[in-house]
Amino acid sequence: MKLEIAVVSAEGAGIAAAEGADRIELCSSLELGGITPSQGLMEAAVEQVGGRLEIHPLIRCRPGDFTYSAAELDTMEREIRSLLMQGAHGVVVGALKPGGKVDVPATRRLAECARNIDASAQLTFHRAIDQGSDPIEAVEVLAGLGFTRVLSSGQSGSVGEGLDTLASMARSSGGRLEIMAGGGLRTTDIPAVQNFGIHAVHLSAKQLASPTASGALSLGAWNRTDPAAYYVTDAAVVRAARLACG
Template sequence: MKLEIAVTSAAGAGTSAAEGADRIELCSSLELGGVTPSQGLLEASLEHVDGRLEVHPLVRCRPGDFLFSASDVDTMVHEIRHLLKLGAHGVVVGALGADGSLDLRATRRFRDVVLEANPDAQITFHRAIDHSVDPLTALDALLELGFTRVLTSGHEATAGAGLPTLSRFVEHAGGALEIMAGGGLTLDDIPAMHAAGLSAVHLSAKRTVSTLRASTVSLGSQDGADPTAYTVTDRETVRAARAAVNAVNLKRRT
């Protein structure tokens, strides 16, 4: 089983590498579900990991739903080309149609531009599949398109709740597509994910940092949220996740 950590900073990438993650999903604005990272963030993250793990940037040009306009798709095509040119090991993409089915036209275009830019790059379909009306049909399309993996919570709010569906996904894919469990995943879920045949798990491993003082002036927040708060990758959580994955991997070998 592999361990992937979602990170939003070069420091988080370095922490994940130091604590033994196999791969990172790099994005910005994780609190909005994640959007495409900047050129500088990718370059700095590649420097921080120094070849110790794979870096897979999310390609999502805006937050919100996964129904993308032609202009949105064009934007993400440019982002894919640029990110792979800078040295990303793969990209994380996804798109749905207005009826909730997989947007085959956009998804195929993403696949084609990845192969044109780097035939060895990996392609992950993100949790848009959990918003689809028929995830098994979407899975079949991804198998046909030759995707590397899919990140999913099993069509539920959390991967733990979606375990029965995740198990069906594994059986349905038959090893031709890596099923990676993610979305509300806890460390306690990892043994069950491994037992169900999942080949990878995905966590954000984040904690919130705040420098709020009584005199802090709000910069536009209207919901009472802490205007100084931001998230960082928590070293201890990554370390604990690595230990949990190592434990189930060792159990399989013995």
């Protein structure tokens, strides 16, 4: 069973590689749902993993919804080109129309941008699908666009709650693309995921880092969260996930 870990640092990338992950989704700002990593982070992650696993950067130029303007799509094309040229094995993208259907022109534009840089680049459609109107229809559309995989919680708050939908998505894909379970996934859920015919899982394996400053002034956190708090990759969680995946 394939194991993907979402990481936000070069150190996290190194931990994922050391603990046996098959690939990483490299991003920034997990607390915002993830946005595109910087070129510097990509360079450092490549050095840390030393070819031990695949690196798939998230391409998401801003937090919020997945309906993008022409200028935002242009920004994400630039991000795709830069990160693939730095050695990414593929990219993680997604765009929706206001009604929740896959935005086919926008998604095709991003996919073609990636494949024009690297014909073998893998394409993952991210959890935008979980805000979509019909995951089965979306699987059909994405298979037709040549996507490699889809990341989903089965349109539920957690993978454990969305297993029936994930299984339906896998059956609908007919092996044309990989359904990867992710979103509120616990390592104890992995055997059940596999029993439902899903052969790839994704988790952040994160823990809250101990703040180094006390009483720090908030520098603009909209939700008044601790300004000194941030997430790091937990090696023990990655190790447990690897064992559960076999």
